[in-house]
Amino acid sequence: MEHHHRQPTADAGLLSEGKRATAENAADGTEAGFAVDGRDDTHWAGAPYYVWWQLDLERVCRVERLRIETEAGTEGVATYFIEHSRDLLNWDTVVEKTERRKSDAGGEQYETDFEARYIRVTLTYCSTGETVGIRHFQAFGRALAEREPAAASRRSPLKFAAVSYDRAQGFESAETDEIETGRTDRVVLSGEAGSYLLYRGVDFTEGGVDQLRGEFGFADLDKSKRVTLEVRADDLRGEKIGELVLFKQWKRWSVLAGSLKHENPALLKGVHDVYLTLASVDPGQALMIRWLAFVRRTPLPAPRPKPAALPAPENGEYRIYFGNLHSHTGFSDGIGVPEQAYDYARYEAGLDFLAITEHSNLYDHNLDWNRSRKWADIQRTAEEKTEDGAFLALFGAETTWYNQFGHMNTYNMEFFLNAYETELNEIPAYYDIVKRYPDSIQQWNHPWSCGNRHLDGFEPYDPELDEVLHLIEINTIESKELGGLYYYVLALDKGWHVAPVGSQDNHRGQWGTENTLRTGVLVEKLTREHFFDAVRHRRVYFTSALHLHVWFKVNGAIMGSIIPRTGELEFEIKALFGPESGSRIVKAEIVGERGEVLHAIEHDGRHLEYKVSLTCESRYFFAKIYQEDGEFAATAPVWVNNE
Incomplete structure (x- = not known):
């Protein structure tokens, strides 16, 4: 301009x-x-x-x-x-x-x-x-001269006010000042099943639509109270082209979207009368609507193939780097901006990597990943702040469910997924999408604080999903069961191949200094290519003991490996504190299924090297190493394949 x-x-x-x-x-x-x-x-x-x-x-x-x-x-x-x-x-x-x-x-x-x-x-x-x-x-x-306002266009993808209906049964107009600072809005409201709104002459255009969007509010803030909204074409009892199951999200008002589909494509193109009917309303709930829009959803990019594994270092030894894979800024519900976060993590906290993972529902254009300026800005800032060999500025997105399922981080994806698209509240629908992206990285976030579903207890096991689901968070501060390892062990026992990470989930700044939780990653070089290769192969561990370097092998295979079973298994633990630490290692354990300690080693020193041969029937083994105050590191397992 x-x-x-x-x-x-x-x-x-x-x-x-x-x-x-x-x-x-x-x-x-x-x-x-x-x-x-x-x-x-x-x-x-x-x-x-x-x-x-x-x-x-x-x-x-x-x-x-x-x-x-x-x-x-x-x-x-x-x-x-x-x-x-x-x-x-x-x-x-x-x-x-x-x-x-x-x-x-x-x-x-x-x-x-x-x-x-x-x-x-x-x-x-x-x-x-x-x-x-x-x-x-x-x-x-x-x-301009005063004149009668023109009728609002109902042409896709324009938004139009919900109060501009042509006919209503059971709905009434209301006013609210809760949506935007300094403004009062007119909305429609109903809590009665069977209520409907009619909008005549909605133009889906010849290009067609596949999604209804709207700004919806809920009289009752109980997230468990749901409203089912049906979308029908041309008649109150006409063909159903959509169904949205709606409930209160983070705040009373949210922009939500639901799929439109029908075996007859003509019903999703051209001009139609559209009826919106409340098919069901939970007792005590009422739905409010500010605006509506019929749109074509932004398509997802083409999947990229899973990269071939990088060769191991020539000397067989990986270096260890520490960082945080879960953090927020004021671009969602934290404070500060990405530039500050990356600089703080590198220069104040001394981290080797930081991932900014804003809540996807709080991005601008949160239903159109390709239009979000914030999403693009984080990626641009991450490129500027990355210095290979010194610091990795990473980015991802946290898909956030408010139906008591949980939260998940995605990394190495061009796009983000937002559970404000109502079909993604059916968790298999979400998993089916991420499974199509074999080079992506998925992480289960804070299962101890995911409402009453706790990521559905990691069931059912899905071998295709297992190929892209690599990480699970541990937090010894907030989750005390089994010494903080309860959910990690539960996921392993159900067959998942995941590695444990220590995340700070920063919302108040202090990126890297909020607590001592860290993620250790074993790589040959500190580059994004090597980093993501390490994560895909689970060369990752959790630590709440600062600067504790750990290498764990079974039959010579490094943590994260899957090996054939042998009669006896050779275990090797090497652990040491970096020069920044004055702490000592006091104990190490080899842990198997159900969190059972299979072998314990007493120790007192800054450096541990230990080998032992054991005959064990567990399907997996990981190491746990303690410093003197009880803080510890827990490695990714080595899995033993009986076939």
């Missing part, structure tokens, strides 16, 4: 000064209106970046020029995008500054030509810190 600093034409008046402004949040001493008060000594500020600021011109205007001066000034760098809307539902981008260059004095001006009532600025980066701000925002143009 061209920018320059000419004054606006004489007949293009200043539209913005004194108009009502709102913002996603505001720092102390600032408020949204300060950005349009015309004063040089005030400004609006918010944090972290990706925070939005919004202006209401009070009526539809033709906007011919925009001027923006951010708080980064001429010394810092800020990026942003500017959108406009008539209805607060459908937004078009008119300006996007992505180049990280300094601004001239007076900021940037942009020639424009659009009609809108609302203008929104989203600040996407600031070189001076996570706080962003606007000192001046001006919109120039002219107010």
Whole structure:
């Protein structure tokens, strides 16, 4: 977008000064209106970046020029995008500054030509810190003559207000101020099964649709209380083209989506009357709807093949690096920004790697992975912050279920999966997708805090899923059963080939210093290629004992291996503390099925090398090494194949 600093034409008046402004949040001493008060000594500020600021011109205007001066000034760098809307539902981008260059004095001006009532600025980066701000925002143009508002378009993929129905039975209109700061919205509401809404002339277009999206709210915040919404074409009892099982997610209001499908493709193309019917409503629940949209879902990318295993080091010895595979920033529900997180982990915490794994339901465009600027920005930042041999800046996404199933991290995937797509609340549907991506990495997160389902107890065992499900979290701080290993052992006993990891799941910053939990990875070189190769082959272990290096072998095969059974098994444990630690190793154990200790070694020293031959019938074995205060490392197993 061209920018320059000419004054606006004489007949293009200043539209913005004194108009009502709102913002996603505001720092102390600032408020949204300060950005349009015309004063040089005030400004609006918010944090972290990706925070939005919004202006209401009070009526539809033709906007011919925009001027923006951010708080980064001429010394810092800020990026942003500017959108406009008539209805607060459908937004078009008119300006996007992505180049990280300094601004001239007076900021940037942009020639424009659009009609809108609302203008929104989203600040996407600031070189001076996570706080962003606007000192001046001006919109120039002219107010348009008052006229009857045009009927909202029901053409895919536009959103339209749920209150714009043509007929309703059992639904009533209501108002809520809970959706967005500083705004009251009209919604429709019903808690009665059999209630319906009719929208005539919905245009699925010749390209067709396969998904209904909407912003849904729930009168009762109990997540177990569900509403089933049926979608039928052309008649109240016409062909069912969709069914959404809806329930309260993280907050009362969420944008949710459900699949539309039918054996007759004509029902998903062209123009149709659409009936939405509440097929069932749990007692005490009521469904609220703000808007609806019929869309074609973003397709998933083509799978990549699983890479061939990298050869072992020539000397047979892997190096060990430590880090954290589960963390958050203010890009979802943590604090700070990715740039800060990676730098803190490397330079303050001394980690060798950090993965940022934001909740996928909290991304911008969380139903369209290819449109999410945050998702793209994390990947770009990770590339900038990675230095092979010194630090790996990794990224993933945490798929977060609120149906008491649990949470899972995905890594080495181009896209993220969001359980706000209602069909993914049927967990086999989610697993069936990740199984199609053989080069991906999957991790079961904090099973001890996953509601009453605890990842469904890792049942049923699925050998195809086992090929991509590599990791499971351990937390000795929050999960005490079996010394913190209960869920790890449970998964192993059910046949899964998973390695244990220590994650901090940071939500309050302190990436790497919040506690002593770490993940150790055995690699020849600290590169992404070697890192993911190690994870796929389970050369990974958990430790709450800082700087504890552990190598565990059975019959010469390193942790994570699958070997044939022999009459006697040769076990080898090598463990030592790095020079940063003053701790001592006091005990080591060889552990088998059900967490049974098969062999124990008493010790007192910084370095342990131990070999023993045992005859054991367990299907797997892992090592557990203790420091003097009871903190320990637990390795991935070596599995023994009886065939």
